[in-house]
Amino acid sequence: xxIKEKIKNFIAENxxxxxxxxxxxxxxxxxxxxxxLVLYSSFKRVADSSLHDLTFEHYATLLNSAYFYIIAxxxxxxxxxxxxxxxxxxxxxxxxxxxVNRRWKNVLLFLLTLPFWTNFLIQIYSWVFVxxxxxxxxxxxxxxxxxxxxxxxxxxxxxxxxxxxxxYLPFMxxxxxxxxxxxxxxxxxxSMDLGATHWQTFRRITIPLSMSGIKTGVFLVFVPAFxxxxxxxxxxxxxxMYVGSLVSHYFxxxxxxxxxxxxxxxxxxxxITCALLFNWLCAVPAQVAQKEVE
Amino acid sequence: xxxxxxxxxxxxxxGDIILDKLSLEIPGGTFFALLGPSGSGKTTLLRLIAGLExxxxxxxxxxxxxxxxxxxxxxxxxxxxxxxxxxxxxxxxDNVAYSLSIRNLPKNIIEEKVIKxxxxxxxxxxxxxxxxxxxxxxxxxxxxARAVINEPDVLLLDEPLAALDLKLREKMLIELIDLxxxxxxxxxxxTHDQFEALTVADHMAIMNxxxxxxxxxxxxxxxxxxxxxxxxAFVGTTNLFKGELHIIxxxxxxxxxxxxxxxxxxxxxxxxxRNGNTVFMSLRPEKIEISKTPMTGFSNTLQGMVQSIVxxxxxTQYNVQLKNGEVIQVFEQNEEHFPQEIIDxxxxxxxxxxxxxxxxxxx
Numbered sequence: 001x002x003i004k005e006k007i008k009n010f011i012a013e014n015x016x017x018x019x020x021x022x023x024x025x026x027x028x029x030x031x032x033x034x035x036x037l038v039l040y041s042s043f044k045r046v047a048d049s050s051l052h053d054l055t056f057e058h059y060a061t062l063l064n065s066a067y068f069y070i071i072a073x074x075x076x077x078x079x080x081x082x083x084x085x086x087x088x089x090x091x092x093x094x095x096x097x098x099x100v101n102r103r104w105k106n107v108l109l110f111l112l113t114l115p116f117w118t119n120f121l122i123q124i125y126s127w128v129f130v131x132x133x134x135x136x137x138x139x140x141x142x143x144x145x146x147x148x149x150x151x152x153x154x155x156x157x158x159x160x161x162x163x164x165x166x167x168y169l170p171f172m173x174x175x176x177x178x179x180x181x182x183x184x185x186x187x188x189x190x191s192m193d194l195g196a197t198h199w200q201t202f203r204r205i206t207i208p209l210s211m212s213g214i215k216t217g218v219f220l221v222f223v224p225a226f227x228x229x230x231x232x233x234x235x236x237x238x239x240x241m242y243v244g245s246l247v248s249h250y251f252x253x254x255x256x257x258x259x260x261x262x263x264x265x266x267x268x269x270x271x272i273t274c275a276l277l278f279n280w281l282c283a284v285p286a287q288v289a290q291k292e293v294e
Numbered sequence: 295x296x297x298x299x300x301x302x303x304x305x306x307x308x309g310d311i312i313l314d315k316l317s318l319e320i321p322g323g324t325f326f327a328l329l330g331p332s333g334s335g336k337t338t339l340l341r342l343i344a345g346l347e348x349x350x351x352x353x354x355x356x357x358x359x360x361x362x363x364x365x366x367x368x369x370x371x372x373x374x375x376x377x378x379x380x381x382x383x384x385x386x387x388d389n390v391a392y393s394l395s396i397r398n399l400p401k402n403i404i405e406e407k408v409i410k411x412x413x414x415x416x417x418x419x420x421x422x423x424x425x426x427x428x429x430x431x432x433x434x435x436x437x438x439a440r441a442v443i444n445e446p447d448v449l450l451l452d453e454p455l456a457a458l459d460l461k462l463r464e465k466m467l468i469e470l471i472d473l474x475x476x477x478x479x480x481x482x483x484x485t486h487d488q489f490e491a492l493t494v495a496d497h498m499a500i501m502n503x504x505x506x507x508x509x510x511x512x513x514x515x516x517x518x519x520x521x522x523x524x525x526x527a528f529v530g531t532t533n534l535f536k537g538e539l540h541i542i543x544x545x546x547x548x549x550x551x552x553x554x555x556x557x558x559x560x561x562x563x564x565x566x567x568r569n570g571n572t573v574f575m576s577l578r579p580e581k582i583e584i585s586k587t588p589m590t591g592f593s594n595t596l597q598g599m600v601q602s603i604v605x606x607x608x609x610t611q612y613n614v615q616l617k618n619g620e621v622i623q624v625f626e627q628n629e630e631h632f633p634q635e636i637i638d639x640x641x642x643x644x645x646x647x648x649x650x651x652x653x654x655x656x657x
Contacts, residue, residue, distance in 0.1 A: 186379035189346055192366045193373045194393035195444065204396075208383045 042261035058262035074243040078225035093176035172217040179213030295322030296357030303352035327491035330501030372441040526576035574655040581651040592646035
């Protein structure tokens with residue numbers, strides 16, 4: 001009985017620690033430890049050099065415009081995919097959350113998650129069949145007679161863009177949907193009632209209220225899109241290098257873990273800078289508004 | 295101030311008819327209450343004025359202007375929503391200033407107006423507070439200030455006090471009355487609470503379950519002279535009896551429940567007040583005198599047995615069982631600490647009322 005009491009008290013007093021411990025442990029083991037290993041590895045001269053034989057030479061190697069272009073290209077593609085997916089996802093999420101009735105809503109949400117039931121690689125490969133020389137689109141266009149020769153689509157930046165957009169769209173729709181669904185309908189009605197047009201209501205009420213969903217969606221798309229390597233590898237061919245493909249190249253093909261680590265660090269830094277910049281951009285309108293009030 | 299006029303409004307929702315050829319005129323500049331049970335279509339009527347719903351057919355006029363198809367944001371009508379519908383991402387000031395900033399008014403004018411209206415609703419100490427930190431009553435005031443700042447022709451209130459506790463509700467009712475008499479705006483107040491409606495309204499309309507207007511009038515007219523048993527029962531408490539009308543030598547009497555004949559006041563002009571017709575009689579509990587000893591000077595008497603007593607503080611309610619088993623309610627003011635006569639359970643009592651205090655109803 002006493003032991004039971006003691007355990008009870010212990011849990012009551014240290015509950016938050018006990019229950020968050022597994023998650024914290026997971027974070028430490030699989031995020032922070034590997035991070036410092038990679039950081040350490042990026043300063044090692046060669047893979048089996050001694051503990052104190054540290055150098056900046058890998059970072060010096062990276063001071064080359066080729067690497068800059070790879071990072072910039074990845075960032076631009078990721079940015080493009082993020083913006084386009086936001087523009088495509090917002091109307092979908094908006095209508096799903098605020099206009100579609102309950103019964104259809106569930107069906108549509110189910111359809112939205114359907115692609116996730118398929119293996120990622122199969123999803124991406126199936127696009128090859130669609131975009132190929134003798135793929136679905138070319139066959140259809142030839143049949144109709146719009147084109148006389150098959151279009152070159154696979155291995156183009158457009159195709160890469162299209163497939164990435166396809167793959168990341170649900171990651172944008174979901175957080176937007178869940179935040180838009182929380183908006184009380186009468187708040188939108190109140191705005192119109194007070195003299196705002198549909199557009200003014202959208203700009204002044206809907207967008208600010210869905211800002212946290214936009215943020216989540218942007219991070220969910222931009223971060224993985226920046227480091228994406230499977231889609232460029234399958235769709236983009238080997239024409240251009242991207243951050244993801246270069247990292248996998250160093251670690252899996254060239255086996256140059258040191259340079260690979262250094263590159264990972266640099267691109268990671270760029271990613272974090274982008275994230276902070278975005279965060280700051282989101283906060284600016286709120287601060288300006290606050291100033292106006294004061 | 296311009297009147298609001300509904301002409302043969304039809305509104306259906308998913309095939310259900312909510313309002314069927316409804317016509318009503320709301321006098322401008324008054325405090326008008328729309329009273330009805332849940333699902334009577336009173337909120338629909340309100341939303342039609344606001345422009346939040348569009349009628350299937352019929353017209354709505356504001357003065358001489360046909361506003362039936364006018365877009366919501368062009369109407370000089372503002373609404374206080376049931377759950378306030380405040381903008382959660384804005385503070386009190388921005389919420390109240392919303393309609394002015396939409397119209398791009400200069401900053402100093404906006405500020406001046408907002409401060410003034412917040413003073414009126416006693417929120418001047420909370421100007422820059424976030425909406426989430428406000429109490430229910432304060433949120434209500436923000437909603438009110440936000441709706442009236444633009445000086446609308448009509449202010450619509452959709453059960454605005456439903457979420458507040460009784461004391462606060464009573465206080466807000468008085469403030470609403472004051473605000474209306476200051477602004478002279480037409481207030482249309484939707485509620486299912488007859489106490490609220492009777493308190494605030496200059497004029498009121500009673501709607502029934504079928505979305506029809508049963509009666510329009512002042513609170514006093516509606517309470518004292520209901521035109522149907524629905525109105526009599528819905529507004530306040532009443533005892534309803536169904537009986538047969540007997541007219542002998544221009545003396546009107548009603549016979550009901552095998553209890554005998556009771557004098558009533560009738561009129562030759564009413565088509566349905568004919569000898570032998572089935573009619574209803576409404577007798578308000580407070581219009582009945584109760585006593586253990588026989589009294590004189592009343593036109594009608596009934597005898598019964600006290601079945602239960604409910605003490606309300608300012609009054610006591612006696613439920614008296616009549617000889618035919620029916621139960622009649624009687625209210626007595628508790629005027630004295632030590633009443634001369636104490637009425638208890640199972641006491642045999644006499645009930646008295648004057649024929650002038652009875653209302654005869656066709657249906």
